[in-house]
Amino acid sequence: MGMTLLKRGAESDIYLGSFMGMKAVFKKRRAKRYRLPELDERVNRERTISEARLIYAALISGVSVPAVLLLDPPNYLIVMEYIEGTTVKDLLQAENLPVEFLRELGKKIGETAARLHTSGIYHGDLTTSNLILSGEDLFLVDFGLAGRSNDIEDLGVDIHVFLRSLESVHPKVGGVIYGGFKEVYARELGDRAKEVLNRVKDIRRRGRYVEERRNSASHRK
Amino acid sequence: MIVLGIESTAHTFGVGIVKDSPPYILSNIRRTFIPKEGGMRPGEVARHHAEVAPGVVREALEKAGVSIRQVDAIAVSLGPGLGPVLRIGATVARALALKYAKPLVGVNHGIGHIEIGRLITGSRDPLILYISGGNTVISTRVGNRYRIFGETLDIALGNMMDVFVREVGLAPPYVVNGKHQIDLCAEGGKKFLNLPYVVKGQDMSFSGLLSAALRETKNNDLHDVCLSLREVAFDMMLEATERALALTSKSEILVVGGVAASGSLKEKLEEMTLDWGVKLSVVPQEFAGDNGAMIAYAGLLQASKGAYTELSESKVRQRWRIDEVELLWE
Numbered sequence: 172m173g174m175t176l177l178k179r180g181a182e183s184d185i186y187l188g189s190f191m192g193m194k195a196v197f198k199k200r201r202a203k204r205y206r207l208p209e210l211d212e213r214v215n216r217e218r219t220i221s222e223a224r225l226i227y228a229a230l231i232s233g234v235s236v237p238a239v240l241l242l243d244p245p246n247y248l249i250v251m252e253y254i255e256g257t258t259v260k261d262l263l264q265a266e267n268l269p270v271e272f273l274r275e276l277g278k279k280i281g282e283t284a285a286r287l288h289t290s291g292i293y294h295g296d297l298t299t300s301n302l303i304l305s306g307e308d309l310f311l312v313d314f315g316l317a318g319r320s321n322d323i324e325d326l327g328v329d330i331h332v333f334l335r336s337l338e339s340v341h342p343k344v345g346g347v348i349y350g351g352f353k354e355v356y357a358r359e360l361g362d363r364a365k366e367v368l369n370r371v372k373d374i375r376r377r378g379r380y381v382e383e384r385r386n387s388a389s390h391r392k
Numbered sequence: 393m394i395v396l397g398i399e400s401t402a403h404t405f406g407v408g409i410v411k412d413s414p415p416y417i418l419s420n421i422r423r424t425f426i427p428k429e430g431g432m433r434p435g436e437v438a439r440h441h442a443e444v445a446p447g448v449v450r451e452a453l454e455k456a457g458v459s460i461r462q463v464d465a466i467a468v469s470l471g472p473g474l475g476p477v478l479r480i481g482a483t484v485a486r487a488l489a490l491k492y493a494k495p496l497v498g499v500n501h502g503i504g505h506i507e508i509g510r511l512i513t514g515s516r517d518p519l520i521l522y523i524s525g526g527n528t529v530i531s532t533r534v535g536n537r538y539r540i541f542g543e544t545l546d547i548a549l550g551n552m553m554d555v556f557v558r559e560v561g562l563a564p565p566y567v568v569n570g571k572h573q574i575d576l577c578a579e580g581g582k583k584f585l586n587l588p589y590v591v592k593g594q595d596m597s598f599s600g601l602l603s604a605a606l607r608e609t610k611n612n613d614l615h616d617v618c619l620s621l622r623e624v625a626f627d628m629m630l631e632a633t634e635r636a637l638a639l640t641s642k643s644e645i646l647v648v649g650g651v652a653a654s655g656s657l658k659e660k661l662e663e664m665t666l667d668w669g670v671k672l673s674v675v676p677q678e679f680a681g682d683n684g685a686m687i688a689y690a691g692l693l694q695a696s697k698g699a700y701t702e703l704s705e706s707k708v709r710q711r712w713r714i715d716e717v718e719l720l721w722e
Contacts, residue, residue, distance in 0.1 A: 181634040204667065205660040206627050209584045296593045300639060316592060328545065332593035339532075339539040340639070374545060376711070 182218075182315065183247075190240050190250050198222075200247035200315075215247045218315050223249055225292060225317040232290035234283050235310045254312070256305030263299060263341045273344050277351025279309040284329065284352070285359030287311075288367070293318055293325040298336035323363070327370030330356075334371065393464045394418075395695060396452070396488070397688025400481025401473025401501045402526060403432055405441040407452035408685030409463070410692055416511060418456035420678070420685035421448050427564055431554070438476040445484050452684065460492050465700070467691020470498040471709035472526070478708035486703055497691040498701035501682075502527060502714040505675075506538065507693060508686035509648035513673035519642040521633060522714075523657075524649035524682075525550035528629070529714065530594055530636045536719045541636040542594025549625055550651045552598040556621060560609055570677065574622050575656055581619025585612060589624050594635045596628045626657050630664050637668060644671045652680040693721040 174188040174197065186197040200215045202208075223242045230236050241250035259276065262268075280302060287294060294301070295316030303310040318325065333352075337345030357364040399406040399422070406422035425432070425440040453460060468485035471478055489496040506520055520538070522529040528549045530542035547555075557563040557573040566573055587604050590597040605621040633645070645665055651657065652675050665672040679686060694700075697720035 179638070181638040182631065203627075203630075203664075205630055205663040207584050207623050210589070210623060210627065213586070214589060296635070298593065298639065328592050328595065332595065335540065336593075336639070339534060339541050342534065342539075 180313075182215075187253060193240070194253040195240055196237065196251050196253050198249045198251065202247075216244055219244050219247045219249060222314045222317065225314040225319070226251070228290065228292055228319070229287060229311065229314065229317075232292060233286045235305075235308050236314075237310065237312060254303050254305050254310045256303040256308075256310065258300055259302040259304060259309075260299040260336075260340060262304060263344055268344065270347055273347040274351040276304070276309075277348035277353075278355040279304075280333070280348070281352035281355030282359060283309055283311055284333070285356045285364075288326045288329070288360055288363075291319055291321045293320055293329045295329070295332075297329045297333040299333075299340060300336075323366050323370050324374075326363075326367045327374050330367060330371045331374045393692060393696065394458060394462055395465045395467050395497070395688045395692040396449075396460075396463045397467040397469075397499070397504075397684045397686070397691050398449075398481045398485050399469050399501070399504070399682050399684045399687045400441050400445075400477055400484075401469050401471065402477060402682060403437055404682040405444055405448055405481070406682060406684035406687075407448045408683060408688040409452055409456040409458060410685060410688040412692055412696065416689065417685045418458065419452045420683050421452040421455060422683055423448055424681075429564065431558060432474070434474040434476040437474065438480050441477060441480040445480065448684075449484070449488070460488070463492070463494060465495045465497050465691060465695045467497040467499050467687050467695070468706075469501040469504060469687045470701075470706065471712035472501060473708075473710060475708060475710050478710065482706060482708050486706060489703065495695070495700040496703060496706055497695050497699070498706050499687050499690045499694065500712055500714055500717045501687070502529070503538070503717055503719075504686035504690040505648040506531075506646075506714070507690045508679050508683075509646050509673070509675040511689055512675060512679055513646060515644050515646040515671075515673045517642065518644035518646035518673065519633070519636055519640055521629070521645065521647045521652075522649045523549050523629065523647070523651040525554060525651075527649060528596065528598075530633060531714065532636075532640055532642060533719070537717070538714045538719070540713070540715050541639065542596070542632045545592070545595050545597045546599040547602070549596075549598060549629060550649075552602045552625065553622070553651075556602060556605055556618075559606055560614060560617075570653065572654060574618050575654060577615055577618035578622045578656070580615035581613075581617075583613070583616040583619075584623070585616055585620040587620050587624045589628060591628050591631050591635075594632045594639070596632050598625060598628075601625060601628075622656065626660055629657075630660055633661075634664065634668070637670065642670065644673065647672070647674045648680065649675075650681045653677045697721060 174186040178185040183200040237251040408420040409418040423444040528544040562573040
């Protein structure tokens with residue numbers, strides 16, 4: 172069985188291979204040499220199991236995700252369906268994309284995020300590299316940092332991470348995409364959307380100069 | 393062009409003098425406020441800085457062998473930092489600018505850390521880790537801004553370690569012979585304890601880790617808690633860095649800020665960068681902590697493009713993000 176390295180990610184290597192005759196992606200987490208072995212084992216094992224569970228949960232919530240074909244926790248391995256398409260990150264490298272296309276793309280991302288959040292799932296790494304456009308369908312991949320929560324903070328961090336991936340990698344088109352995103356996200360999530368989007372503003376003001384832990388509450392008002 | 397730079401954002405009052413040709417840095421003098429107990433109280437630190445300021449300015453000029461008349465501009469860090477402390481530096485800078493008729497250059501403290509790091513290590517287009525008592529930022533330059541790829545969602549890494557060692561009675565002093573108390577304490581650690589490991593995207597959260605570690609001290613050996621806390625905190629930082637590396641595909645990492653001096657962090661970074669085949673540059677200790685030379689140098693870059701600050705505009709900004717600054721230089 173031939174395997175080609177598709178991508179060397181931050182914590183895992185992604186290979187393209189075949190599984191029971193199907194084109195499949197093999198996601199293998201790497202042991203990190205800089206981590207204490209106990210911590211490394213714990214982090215990798217927990218994330219492998221949780222990732223597979225959350226991919227399934229996302230599917231139930233109506234988000235397009237790759238199907239999990241095999242889960243092998245001791246080897247930190249997940250085998251999943253290969254999605255034909257282009258990452259949003261690569262898509263946005265093209266010059267002069269029509270505004271309408273960008274807005275529609277933003278709306279699709281907003282719908283995906285809203286469905287996840289409505290089901291009490293946060294993605295944890297909602298960047299343009301983890302969104303794949305396959306025909307008309309937008310797939311969400313890499314649930315390695317995802318979790319279950321209805322906490323406004325966790326949902327807000329998702330949006331904050333997404334917004335910053337737009338600003339830092341695609342500063343020119345980020346505004347239009349985020350416009351479309353907000354429109355649909357707010358509509359789909361309903362009352363809580365306003366709370367989440369307000370929290371995003373709040374999160375962006377944090378992380379600066381907090382001279383005393385005890386005072387930190389006053390920085391979050 | 394010769395620029396005098398004043399640093400006064402936190403516990404250090406520093407004055408550096410730089411020029412626009414080698415050896416660039418002519419002098420770099422600083423005095424650091426060390427509390428007898430507890431942490432930094434802004435009023436106390438401000439009084440300390442106000443007392444040492446004239447002496448530090450004089451010493452920096454003498455060491456550089458230049459008179460104030462030869463200086464072309466006065467640079468000062470206007471933020472981010474503690475308000476009362478920032479205002480001491482700003483007041484000294486305005487006074488010098490007025491008395492000697494020199495133009496003023498307001499500098500962002502974080503930009504100072506980054507630019508001095510680039511000057512000294514020769515790093516060209518790095519992924520930047522800016523880690524200090526008040527900041528935990530992963531950044532890189534995109535166009536004319538330092539864009540932020542990852543940062544702490546609550547308290548800074550250095551702040552978290554400082555608060556921990558203080559709460560358990562190891563500090564002050566926070567640093568002994570160039571080593572942070574947490575590193576000294578961790579040397580005796582054997583057992584690894586489960587502590588919350590929180591990375592979200594490229595962002596980190598340290599406040600839950602701090603609370604959990606403090607709680608663990610009740611039932612565990614302190615050395616074990618120190619070791620576990622440091623390992624988890626640094627590993628979070630490294631993982632977030634790896635994520636930013638994957639996202640930006642940079643081939644160099646530059647580490648700046650006070651925590652850059654940590655030996656255990658450097659060891660981890662060396663292993664990680666070896667794995668990725670990227671170059672690692674760590675700013676040397678003298679320029680890692682807050683200092684005047686970094687403010688002078690960032691001021692020089694700004695002044696070389698004619699970007700001066702009117703006295704009436706020289707207000708301090710306690711929460712001035714690095715990504716708000718437009719970079720006029722290459």
